[in-house]
Amino acid sequence: MEPVELSRAVAAGRATAAGLGLPVRDVDVVHNSDRVALRLSPCEVLARVAPMGQLADAAFEVEVGRRLADTDAPVAGPDPRVEPRVFVRDTFAVTLWTYHEPVAAPITPADYADVLGRHHAALRHVDLRAPHLTDRVAAALREVNDRERSPELSEADRELLGGTLAGLGAAIGTGSAGEQLLHGEPLPGNLIATRRGPLLVDLATCCRGPVEFDLAHAPEEAERHYEGADHGLTDRCRALNWAMFSAWRWRRADRMPDRDHWRVAGLRRMRAALDRCGPT
Template identity: 75%
Template sequence: MEPRELRRAIEAGRATASELGLRVDDAVVVHNSDRVALRLVPCDVLVRVAPLGHLADSEFEVEVARRLADVDAPVAELDPRVEPRVYVRDAFAVSLWTYYEPVGPEVAPADYADVFLRHHAALRRLELDAPHFTDRVAAALRAVNDREQSPELSDADRELLSGTLDGLSSAISLDAVGEQLLHGEPHPGNLLSTRRGPLFIDLATCCRGPVEFDLAHAPEEVGQHYAGADQGLIHRCRALNWAMFSAWRWRRDDQMPDRGHWRVEGLNQVRAALDRR
């Protein structure tokens, strides 16, 4: 978020928690992008604040979290001290989550694969209306093909991303043996190392597709520890994921920090992933 909007988002998060009876002396920005994550102290709650245009996504994330907590999935939980729902304040959607103090080193590949297996098993127990991964690809493709949404994307790079998104989405749909509910974006930044063990966060991207689509977000070694995974399909999904990531970075209204770097890096990763295929 831009500085002015960020200040308003922080105040919305603080005010919401205070009105719910939680003591708030300070707010620390944990992550800032199109929505912001705040650690409020001393109540020690993690607040996620999104523009009201993302209300449906925030409500979906809260519903997914509630349902996964019921089946003991390895995910971050909503704060138990308040009603598990999305609160609206000053044009922002606010949700309150348990704060987990990070511990230890990064999650090892074998442990990453194990938490994937447990998470996928829990997701299979849910009956949940979620989009298909190809719906997300289609949204990225629209952003690439619409010059008003991505005016700074060169013709050559636009052709690269458009062809990759369209071609790989179709190929993966044909190659996938089975599909199920997925996390959607389980990259290392969305897997916390906590005293409870590894926990997935950022559940708004939950979608349907092959497990390889999830595995492609993790370091390459992780898929080798996941029993039954199609390694070739993982590589195709990895190229597709980088193409989607790049598409979002080239949107005119993208707010990811250091966007200029990630625009270049995203395209480089797409080319590298296609070469490895």
């Protein structure tokens, strides 16, 4: 968010928590992108503040967190002191989560695989309507196919990117019996080391698909520690992930920091992942 909008978002997060009886003296910006994450203290709440255009995503994330609250899922869940829902303040959607202080502890590949395995086990006991990963692929493909939305993408790269999204999306999204609810984007930045052990955050990306789709977001070494993983499928999912990542970076409206670098790097990593897959 730009400084003016960020200032309003901070005020919205502070006012929401204070209005619910949670003491707020200090506010620290933990993350700032299209939505912000704020540490509120001394109440130790993590407030996620998003523009109203993301209201549905915020509500879905809270619902995922609420459903997982009674399981052993290794996640940072909604703050139990308040009702788990979206609070509207100013022009923002605000959700309140338990804040977990990060600790300086390494997360090994075995730890990563263990967290994903426990999270997947918990999700198998959750009854929740969630989009299929192919819905996300379709959204990315619309950006690539619309030249007005991605005007700076070269025709050669557009053809490769579109073909990769369509081809791998169809190949992976077969609706097989092994599909289940997933985290959806368990990147290293979404797994934090805490005193409770490693915890997953950012639950709004929950979707349905094979577990290999989650594994493809993790460091490659983690896959060796995940029992029963299909390595070929993980390779295809990794190429698909980089294709989706690249599609978002080439959007005219994308605001990711250092976007020009990641536009090039994303396509390069997609090509490298495709080379590892071989003929599909």
